[in-house]
Amino acid sequence: MKILTFSGSTPAEALKKAQLEVGEDAMLIETREIQKKSLGKNALYEIVVGIEEDSAPKPKKTPVEPLSRQRPLAQQSNDVLYNISEAAKQISKIAEVTEEERPSKSVAPAPSEDLKKIKDEIEKLGDKVKLIQNMFWNEKSPKNSTPIPPEFAEIYRLAQQSGMNQEHLDEIMQLTLEHMPSRMRESSETVKRYFQVLLRKMIPVRLESAPKIGSKKVIMLVGPTGVGKTTSIAKLAARYSYFLDKKYKVGLVVLDTYRIGAVEQLMQYARMMKLGIETVVDPPEFSSALHSLQYSDYILIDTMGSSPYDKGKIEKIYECLRSNDTNYSVDVVLVMPSSIKYEDLKSTYENFAPLGIDTLMFTKLDETRGFGNIFSLVYETKVPISYFSIGQEVPEDLVVSNSDFLVDCLLHGFKKGENL
DSSP states (O other), rough: OOOEEEEEEEHHHHHHHHHHHHHOOOOEEEEEEOOOOOOEEETEEEEEEEEEEOOOOOOOOOOOOOOSOOOOHHHHHHHHHHHHHHHHHHHHHHHHHHHEEEEEESSOOOOOOHHHHHHHHHHHHHHHHHHHHHHHHHHHHHHOOOOOOOOOOHHHHHHHHHTHHHHHHHHHHHHHHHHHHGGGGSSHHHHHHHHHHHHHHHHHHHOOOOTTTTTTEEEEEEESSSSHHHHHHHHHHHHHHHHHEEEEOOOEOOOOTTTTHHHHHHHHHHHTTOOEEOEEESSTTTHHHHTTTTTOOOEEEEEEOOTTTTTTHHHHHHHHHOOOSSSEEEEEEEEEEEOHHHHHHHHHHHHHHGOOOOEEEEEEEGGGGGGGHHHHHHOOOOOOOOEEOSSTTTSSEEEEOOHHHHHHHHHHOOOOTTTO
């Protein structure tokens, strides 16, 4: 076998040079970075390929096609990927035939080590196909300050496409590169598993806990108009009343007297579940409403929806909290939709922050495909998540927060019934 090396500013560029020089029969042996990108210097990658002596091409000048006949770079890339994928399929078929057409019992079976070697080679080939696919993605992707090794390209692409803030992604990737054991960098799958574990550790969550004996939990939901606060209140009320180990007494307080529809909707839920409900028009009435529901284990408070920039309505909620002369501590939950970009989530959080946000709740998970925005917000603010709302059904579409759930959604997307 003849060994040849080709270099380029990206692995994909070096691979294209090899393809043009030796054709499709070459075997990719190794890809390595021989010069890191630095100020005034481009990165330099080298690939090593092997070709059989018989198939080695004789040196000849390759005529350059006119520009009008040359194929676009994207088409050439797709051709390379197609050829490699086809090779992988053929080897997989050979392995299947080898396993299915084993000799009968009268003939000694092939040693298990040989079969294991075949499977290992197929796994390595599949991983190389994946790496090469990500090389082409990396060449077309925006340049960033952190050089991404080929094995990390898949997880980097998934995280970036999820809507995660670029600065956060680069910080986490740098952390991964610095601390990940070298033995785990053998394949993109082990890199992905390590990255998932790292993300899970970075997501703060508030575990659900029952009220202590002789005390009660007062939970106030705040947030913009239309994010699903009233429906979320109904889900929580049903959960605490009927779906925990103990059936707790639940009372409701409505501050959202601006929208008659919201009041009527919550009153309808209260009648169906036989819950006490109080309405508050002015801040001084807030303490009275809490006193009226003192028999409850849980008191859930629905507030008026407001634009994050409507300081007047946010101030009125703050006045209610300030007028609380009971000894009940109010847990303030900021409810936000998962379907808006990170910058809007951050702006919403900053405008509601004067209320003293204790936890976050995200709704409309069934209406979006990217969840990196949620991760970036909790990574930035360090405020824990308490619940996820994954649809309109009451009470079914409510998920108690856990980091596994969010990371799974971030990397694989949300499919109702599959992420839980």
